Amino acid sequence: MKLATSSIRSAALARAMCRAMAMVALPLPALSAPYVPQSGTEVLETLPRRGTAASATLLRQRAQLAAAPRDPAVAAEAAQRYIELGRASSDPRYFGYAQAALAPWWNAVAPPVPVLLLRATLLQSSHRFAEAIRDLDAVTRADPTNAQAWLTLATVQVVRGEYDAAVRSCGRLSSLADQLASMTCLANARAGSGQLAASERLLALALQRSDMGVGGEAGAESASRAGLRLWAMTILGELAARRGDAAVAEQRFRQALGLAPDDSYLLGACADLLLDQGRHAEVLVLLRDHLRVDSLLLRHTIAVQRGSLVPAPVAASAIAELQARFDAAARRGDTIHQREQARFELKLRHNAHAALGLALANWQVQKEPADLRILLEAALAAHDPAAARPALAWRRQQGMEDSSIAKLAHALEGGAP
Amino acid sequence: MIPLQAALICLFLLFIPGAARAHKPSDSYLTLHVSTAPAVPDSAASATSRERPVIDGRWDIALRDLDFAIGLDTDGDGQLTWNEVRSRHADIAGYAMPRLGLAPGCRLRVTGQQVDHHTDGAYTVLLLQGDCQPGAAVTIDYKLFAGLDAQHRGMVNLTVDGRSQSAVLGGDHTRLVAGGGDGGAWRQASGYLRHGIWHIWTGYDHILFLLSLLLPAVLAQGWRPALADVLRVVTAFTLAHSITLSLAALQVVALPSRLIEAAIAASVAIAAFNNIWPLVQGKRWLAAFAFGLLHGFGFAGVLGDLGLPKGATVLALATFNIGVELGQLAIVAAFVPLAYAMRSTRFYKLFLVKGGSAGIAVLAMVWLVERATV
Numbered sequence: 159m160k161l162a163t164s165s166i167r168s169a170a171l172a173r174a175m176c177r178a179m180a181m182v183a184l185p186l187p188a189l190s191a192p193y194v195p196q197s198g199t200e201v202l203e204t205l206p207r208r209g210t211a212a213s214a215t216l217l218r219q220r221a222q223l224a225a226a227p228r229d230p231a232v233a234a235e236a237a238q239r240y241i242e243l244g245r246a247s248s249d250p251r252y253f254g255y256a257q258a259a260l261a262p263w264w265n266a267v268a269p270p271v272p273v274l275l276l277r278a279t280l281l282q283s284s285h286r287f288a289e290a291i292r293d294l295d296a297v298t299r300a301d302p303t304n305a306q307a308w309l310t311l312a313t314v315q316v317v318r319g320e321y322d323a324a325v326r327s328c329g330r331l332s333s334l335a336d337q338l339a340s341m342t343c344l345a346n347a348r349a350g351s352g353q354l355a356a357s358e359r360l361l362a363l364a365l366q367r368s369d370m371g372v373g374g375e376a377g378a379e380s381a382s383r384a385g386l387r388l389w390a391m392t393i394l395g396e397l398a399a400r401r402g403d404a405a406v407a408e409q410r411f412r413q414a415l416g417l418a419p420d421d422s423y424l425l426g427a428c429a430d431l432l433l434d435q436g437r438h439a440e441v442l443v444l445l446r447d448h449l450r451v452d453s454l455l456l457r458h459t460i461a462v463q464r465g466s467l468v469p470a471p472v473a474a475s476a477i478a479e480l481q482a483r484f485d486a487a488a489r490r491g492d493t494i495h496q497r498e499q500a501r502f503e504l505k506l507r508h509n510a511h512a513a514l515g516l517a518l519a520n521w522q523v524q525k526e527p528a529d530l531r532i533l534l535e536a537a538l539a540a541h542d543p544a545a546a547r548p549a550l551a552w553r554r555q556q557g558m559e560d561s562s563i564a565k566l567a568h569a570l571e572g573g574a575p
Numbered sequence: 576m577i578p579l580q581a582a583l584i585c586l587f588l589l590f591i592p593g594a595a596r597a598h599k600p601s602d603s604y605l606t607l608h609v610s611t612a613p614a615v616p617d618s619a620a621s622a623t624s625r626e627r628p629v630i631d632g633r634w635d636i637a638l639r640d641l642d643f644a645i646g647l648d649t650d651g652d653g654q655l656t657w658n659e660v661r662s663r664h665a666d667i668a669g670y671a672m673p674r675l676g677l678a679p680g681c682r683l684r685v686t687g688q689q690v691d692h693h694t695d696g697a698y699t700v701l702l703l704q705g706d707c708q709p710g711a712a713v714t715i716d717y718k719l720f721a722g723l724d725a726q727h728r729g730m731v732n733l734t735v736d737g738r739s740q741s742a743v744l745g746g747d748h749t750r751l752v753a754g755g756g757d758g759g760a761w762r763q764a765s766g767y768l769r770h771g772i773w774h775i776w777t778g779y780d781h782i783l784f785l786l787s788l789l790l791p792a793v794l795a796q797g798w799r800p801a802l803a804d805v806l807r808v809v810t811a812f813t814l815a816h817s818i819t820l821s822l823a824a825l826q827v828v829a830l831p832s833r834l835i836e837a838a839i840a841a842s843v844a845i846a847a848f849n850n851i852w853p854l855v856q857g858k859r860w861l862a863a864f865a866f867g868l869l870h871g872f873g874f875a876g877v878l879g880d881l882g883l884p885k886g887a888t889v890l891a892l893a894t895f896n897i898g899v900e901l902g903q904l905a906i907v908a909a910f911v912p913l914a915y916a917m918r919s920t921r922f923y924k925l926f927l928v929k930g931g932s933a934g935i936a937v938l939a940m941v942w943l944v945e946r947a948t949v
Contacts, residue, residue, distance in 0.1 A: 192633065192689035192700035198658035202690060202697040203638040205653045249598040251639075254726030261725055450598045482694050483597045490602065490728050490743055 206247065215239070223259055233259045234272040241279055248422040248451045253283050271300050275307055282314050285494045285523055290314050298330070305334040312343050319525030321351040321556060338368040342390040349397055350527075352557030358397040365390050388418050392427065399431055400527060402561035407431055422451045429457040430528075434562065438465030452483050453498050460505050477506050496520035500532045510539035521549055527560045534566035543570045597694040601640050601720065601727040604693070605675075607632035607703070609713055609735040609753060628707040628735075630683060635691055635698040636671060636719070644723055645670050657690070660699060664688045667699055674719040676749070680711030709877075710770055713753040717744035764894040771898015774877050775906070780839050780942065781870055782906060783935045785812065787846035788863050789907065790928045791853075793914045801918075805911055807860035813903070815867025816874060817896055823875030824892045833946065835872045840942035842866035847936035850928055874899060 195202065219236045226232050237256040244252030257280055263269035269277065278293035291314055297307040308331040315324035324347035332340035341364035345357035368387065395410035411428040418424060425448055432441045441461035449455045459476040462468055484499050497520045504513035514536040521533050530549055537546035550567055611628040638655050642648055645666055649659050660667075668685040677683055683705035691700050707713065713733060720727040728745040735753050742751045775781055792804040822828045846862065874895070917923040 190691060192635075192691040192702075194689050195657040198656065198661070200657045201654045202657055202660060203642075203655040205639060205642055205648055205655065247598070250600045250726070251598075251724065254600055254724035255643075257725035258721075258723050261722070264725065450596055452597060452599075455597075479694070483599065486597070486599055486602065486694050489730050490600065492600070 206249065228262050230270040230273050234276055237276045241276065253280055256280055271297055279310060287314050287318050303334055305331055308334065309339065309343055312347060316346050316350060317524050317526055319350065321347055338364050338390055339386055342393055346393050350556060350558055352559065354397060354401060354559040358394065358401065361390060361394050365394065384417065388414055388421065392424050396427060400560040404431060404435060422448060422454055426453050426457060433457060433460060438467060442467065452495060455480060456498050456502055463506060497529055497532055500536060504536050504539060510536055514540045514542060514545055518545060527558065527563060531563050531566065534563060534570060538566060538570055546570050596696045599695045601637060601724050603719060603729045604635040605729055605731045607713065607733050611736055627709050630681065630705040630707065630713065632703045634671065634701040634703060635693065637695065638697045638699055640720055641667055641699065644720060668701060671701060671719060676716030676718055678714035681705060681707035681713050715744065715751045717749045764890050767891045767894040768898040771895040772902035774874065775899045775902035780843050783939065784843045784846055784866065784870065785903065785906065786910065787843065787850060787932060787935055788859055789910060789914065790932060791850055792859065793911060793918045798915065801915060805907065808863045809907055811860040811864040812867040813900055815864045816871030819868045819871030820874045820896055821892060823872050830872055832876045835869065835876065837943060837946040838869050839873050840939050840946055842869055844936050844939035844943060847932040847939060850932035
């Protein structure tokens, strides 16, 4: 019902905008003929975050940085700000601004600790995990009480599938940070290695306890607290989904989305849950305002195609748009979207062999459940179980639990799908 | 059909709302076409015709990035209108062009700015035109947004005479040299080699001078003396012009180029007249040597126009000279066997030697008058 009304409203809006928007919506080839806009008042571009308090702070920080580009405290503060903006908006340009702020130390062997920590964060965001770990090790050696460094290190280790090391890093965190941070860290690390149900229970308990202690903090502290709670709720939802309890997972994701409706990681997790249940129309509603983010446009397009919700040529335009984005990344030599690209090839282009190649390359870099899942799906579709064998052996060795991965593994290892 | 398509677009809009532009790292797109097609030879220009490469292209830069760098949103409403953008066109060009880092030897100017869209939004398109000194390679040292966005990259596509090369510039890799990764010495050398060959083939005065000396050379009795005469003439010419080319290129001797060009024209006329009314007969190699000295200064002028990079002079000089010799040998190899085969015919002795030389002499006189009076 909600979908119906929103569609009708959108249809009216779309009709009204149709003439004006037609040019923008049509997919454009790599270099089309440039044009001279017909009217001087035509809006060419909408800029991000203008006129807000946050943008005023940003302007002040830019001025400070310009005045003292080699002051590590000023640079770290600006970089930190850009990284936060980049995370919040899933806009990678901010990571470029952050890196520019750190430029005087970007290739330095031993930058000041705050710079080193941010450099590691940026390296992590461009999936240069080994270098990120190198920097984080340096930070924790120089400052063993740096809670943020231990937390970031644990996160990178989980992404790489180094669960034992991650558990150790979380252990160091437990004496430095509050309970919710260390419990979330631990649950995230141990869920990968055969202790999913216990991790989920513990984390739910920690979150419940921290609910009771909410209030009383001011400003930055409450903001970082909110970020931590959001992270805990997201992981809790993911653990339920991996356990196969879609209803509880959805409830947790929706609750978290109530706090952060634009969090693209959360939106992606929730969309995947809906896609697995064939609720394609709901995916469109969930993601319709977030299509700037490649990974969300991907899920949106999968829902469009699977749900047969629009005529084939329209779906084809969306696929062309995605292809253009992957091409743009490829031209830069970026490989951070290999997981999404594998999914794109498999689900939208139906090119299982290309998907398998990408999924295998991605598996060399990162080992989250979603990475394993796309690898197994591609291997199954390409009728190439041998390609998945090393990853399946790794899964058995770690004891990774995930209901959809278990089904895929069963199918690949000779069982009925 | 058209209403159906319109309907599909509207339906598409329903599912892909307006803000379907991607979040992506910052890129600019630079496309340059360089063409070095030689100018159409026409009388006087022919002898001195130099290839002057012409560049045209476009550079697409995201409006959002330009706003971050120099501020385009004058009314601060978060929306960039065409009026706001075009009122800053001069500032945009003034900001961007120096950061392209185009090396001296080539020039580019912005002839206009338009708009295009890429996956992440609207871009200004700088329309570019320019040229290079003959032989100068397009070299870029890309620095756009370098201090602001360390992940910005320039996607460059450079096409020189139909051959394309692409590069992703920015970060630790900012340089691009047309025709060769980072301008390998060998690439540069082979460029000068080609210029040497090309110059002798398109420098009609040099060819006609050589032909004037070779026309009677094959008339010696027997193939041995004929070949010996050809060898003497070619070797003397080569030696002489190598000497003066080196002296001039290394700036030991400098002579005004107009005087040289006129003297070269005169040398062609004299060599041609000598075939009609012989003054020097047995020792044509001496004439070849004496006038070869003049032609060497002419070659040096070309080498100077090519825009010699510092430090590459000796290599450039050597390869350019080798190119000239190879081009010259090709002409000799094509001409001498033909001439030798025909040498006993009346057609050759009368029509080619006398008539051909007369034609050459007339043409050379025209050049002489033009070059002396320009």
